[in-house]
Amino acid sequence: MAGIYIHIPFCKQACYYCDFHFSTSLKYKADMLDAIIREIALQKTYLGGDSIETIYFGGGTPSLLESGEINQIIDTLGQYYSISSDAEITLEANPDDLDQQKVQALRATPINRFSIGIQSFYDEDLFWMNRAHRSTEAEASVKRAQDAGFENITVDLIFGYPLLTDTKWKQNIDKVFALNVPHVSAYSMTVEPQTALASFIKKKVYAPLNEQQSAEQFLVLADAMQAKGFEHYEISNYAKPGHYSRHNTNYWRGVKYLGLGPSAHSYNGEARQWNVANNTKYIASILRKEIPAEVELLTESNRLNEYVMTSLRTIWGLDLDHLETIAAGAKTELLKSANEFLEREWIKQIDNKLLLTREGQLYADTIAAELFF
Structure with a gap:
């Protein structure tokens, strides 16, 4: 049993808090997808023939991909790996990408799980984070996915930032319950170095974060989730019975996985490795048939x-x-x-x-x- 993660390093705009590897230019998108396809072949022996139980498109913003591009990646994976017939195949998505046409197109792909980055249902919060979507799109995207037949949906929320009063936080939680999704991931806002958020706080443009607020909102969420029958199966993750994220659960339980794309990490039980977090260097290396990764043997x-x-x-x-x-x-x-x-x-x-x-x-x-x- 093993998993595969595909890092799609493109976003429409940069969220102020994010320190993941991505580019806001789609100029080299075709070259990047070609390189990822090539890396699949180069890494065909990494997992030692184990069956693939989960595939996860992360980023970045994988929902920027067209359905044909997703199919090409999955078809190529199928040429080199044995993919389980009931594999969990997740696509991270931004609400503004999931219009009706896009959702219907994705229905025709092997994608069977959405991870939708809602973060908040308040426009002022989304603006504060520099998210690309608006609150109305957040609700609409979930409902469109459900109407199209996607039942396995998780949504992301963020808590512990100055604009989020306890009242607003409880209302965010209630809105998620009203949408009837079976899985929720909720993260405390953190200030990562080299992000816009870190710069704004340093310059006193934004107020600093409050650890006590974060702790209290964590406990509010945990109690609310328990009351609604969600299992708190990992610190940041809650699920109705039978709806755990199989892919992320495998990370926590030490199952092998292969990461494809720039900055993607891999683990084979004996060593970890991570690809270079630079699009140009990644593409050039793959074209030379070299894996641009650092390797750490585990002691x-x-x-x-x-x-x-x-x-x-x-x-x-x-x-x-x-x-x-x-x-x-x-x-x-x-x-x-x-x-x-x-x-x-x-x-x-x-x-x-x-x-x-x-x-x-x-x-x-x-x-x-x-x-x-």
């Missing part, structure tokens, strides 16, 4: 720390016995480090597993870092 400590970091974020928790399969004595060492958090009740132990409590989820990154080997 024992790397594997332990990655397991700690990813497992604690999930509903399944950290399996202490699994640590011993990576390194003898790791279970005892970790329990010593975890004692402080067990006493604070940020972590709880159930049988042979450690899980974050609701309060502990607020400090997940700090806890993981303290538990690293």
Whole structure:
């Protein structure tokens, strides 16, 4: 079992908070798609013949692709990989791209799941973020997808920024419930270096973020989701039973995956690698039949720390016995480090597993870092 991620590095405009790799010029879109097609062939042995259970078009803005371009990529994948008949195939989409014609065209592709970047249902918030869509498009895009027969839909929301009052946040959550989608991903706004948001805050054009606001809005969301029957299966992800993101779940559970396109990451169980985050260099390298990637062989400590970091974020928790399969004595060492958090009740132990409590989820990154080997 394995997954494939395709990075489409193009956007109509740059969101102020985003530090992903993308270009707002579509000038070299055809060259980029040709390079990705070529990389599929060059990477045909990377996953060792494992069946492909998930395919994920991310970015950037993959919904800028035409249906024929999506079909070409998936058809090429099928030439080199065994794709499961029930594979989850996700397309990240911006609401303004999903007009009726586009949704109908996508219905004729193998895409069977949408991840729609709504972020907020308030125009002033979308303007503050420099999103390309408006609030009316957010609701309409979800309804169009549902009317066209797409049932497996997730929407993204962002919380913890100055414009988002608690009242507005609750109304955003209620609007998602009204749309009857089975999956929600919600992220606390972060200030990444080299972004417009970081510059605006430094220059005092925008107010700084407030960690207490973010924590409180996280708890409001978690309680609301639980009340509506959503399972909080990963810190930032909520799903109705049976609607977990299979692709992202595989990331958290250490399943192998191949990343295609500039800046895309790959993992084969023994090493991680990541392609150059430069469109021109990526295309030139692929044309030379070279994979433009840096490779990191995973040490024992790397594997332990990655397991700690990813497992604690999930509903399944950290399996202490699994640590011993990576390194003898790791279970005892970790329990010593975890004692402080067990006493604070940020972590709880159930049988042979450690899980974050609701309060502990607020400090997940700090806890993981303290538990690293």
